[in-house]
Amino acid sequence: MKALCAALPLAAFVGALPAQAGDLCPLVAELNLALVRTTDHAPVACPEIGFALLEDQPGLRSQAGAYFPDSGRIELAPDLDLTTAYGQSFLLHEMVHAAQFAEGADRAARCPAALEAEAYRVQADFLQAAGLSRDALFTRMLGEQLGRCGAATDY
Template sequence: MLGPSPISLWLVALLMLASSAWADAIVRLDPEPEWRNTESITELVEVFDIWLDQNTDFQRPKNSPTIEFVSASYVASIQGSSASSFGQTRGLFDPDSSTVYLTLPWDRKNPHDASVLLHELVHARQVARHYYCPGAQEEAAYRLQDDWLRERGLPAKVNWIAVVLESGCSRRDFHPD
């Protein structure tokens, strides 16, 4: 009975080394990986609150918002006609009930999903400030979400033209009446 050839052993060793180097690169890429090690949404909110305290001048609310996981159809029903047409809504903050709605499927270990929670926590902090329209809050929230993702070497999936237009609070319909 023949054992593995030297070439196949070499390939296995090379693959193990490459996967180990890749894993090390991912670990080094995230300067603050404690968000991945959280065991609950409450712990993740605390990690994000600390990050926001260190990276913004938005004051932390006295009470953390309630977090609810909901279907896309539920989010659409509470958004109503004010819904943006720039893609699927992954999260929503309701300032009246101080509730963050996260659209399922959502995984706190996925950095893009986690960044949606961060974005909504920014909105929870913006409640104390005056804005000319709800859309004016979006640019700051997206910029912070983008900063957090970039710290991890990840691109934000943001349509910046749409964000700037939304943040401008301008009328959408320029046609004469």
């Protein structure tokens, strides 16, 4: 496990959200730097990224993002602001899942909660490096709760 050196420069992403998810590939490339610095995973290819409410997805109603292993698609909440480190941290979280599944993770594994624990840890490290200490602490605590092996999750 490697330490995250610095937060991403946000200047390149300031302004209106891109109209097409493909326009997010430069951001994905930047977030890949954080992914490889803080994990042993390889960078992920720019996935298809959509923006939609997850209300109709069982177990995802309260989430800001989701990764769908069958399609490789990342879905983010439409009000998530990817011009901020906070918003970018959610995309990074889902990119961790993309990397995990690209390297053979399985939803039916003995401890799928460990996948969440890693994604929350990477997200928290990114937030901490960006100077968002309180958000990082909350994210780290949430990851510790949701990432416990042997305990059923309700999400």
